Amino acid sequence: MKILIIYGTKYGCTKKCAQLLKDRLLSNVTILEATSCNLDLSQFDAIIIGGSVYMGKMRKEITRFIKRNKHILGQKRVGLFACCYTPTDAEGFLETIFPTDLLQHAVCATTVGGEMDYQNMNFAYRKLFQSLKKIEGFNEGFSEPSIRINDIQRLADAISK
Numbered sequence: 001m002k003i004l005i006i007y008g009t010k011y012g013c014t015k016k017c018a019q020l021l022k023d024r025l026l027s028n029v030t031i032l033e034a035t036s037c038n039l040d041l042s043q044f045d046a047i048i049i050g051g052s053v054y055m056g057k058m059r060k061e062i063t064r065f066i067k068r069n070k071h072i073l074g075q076k077r078v079g080l081f082a083c084c085y086t087p088t089d090a091e092g093f094l095e096t097i098f099p100t101d102l103l104q105h106a107v108c109a110t111t112v113g114g115e116m117d118y119q120n121m122n123f124a125y126r127k128l129f130q131s132l133k134k135i136e137g138f139n140e141g142f143s144e145p146s147i148r149i150n151d152i153q154r155l156a157d158a159i160s161k
Contacts, residue, residue: 008059046077108158
């Protein structure tokens with residue numbers, strides 16, 4: 001099976017998740033950033049699309065890729081993942097970031113967690129998180145997010161079937 005993983009990232013965590021996903025697929029896998037994808041998608045048996053989510057929005061390059069290739073995606077095995085801190089079981093979250101028809105067509109759609117890369121964050125985000133951590137009670141309910149390997153494996157298993 002020939003698989004394409006297309007991703008969009010801001011700080012690199014989604015790229016890391018795409019690589020972790022590739023490592024779990026026992027196929028011929030190509031990974032490309034959505035901004036540099038100019039391949040003929042018909043040569044792939046399956047396409048996995050993932051991107052980071054900020055302020056409840058999927059990366060623009062991912063939404064553009066989906067719109068531009070909607071016709072071919074409907075003919076392929078499709079997997080979807082979002083790199084964010086929203087739990088996998090959050091009711092209705094994936095419907096806010098992926099088109100409904102693509103979600104219904106996908107063999108698997110999930111969130112895979114993420115990481116806070118404070119060094120690579122822009123000044124505004126870094127200051128925002130520093131300020132939040134100073135609010136009394138915030139740290140009690142906050143834990144640093146992490147990549148959920150189990151969800152990445154679940155996606156790999158679903159695509160491979």
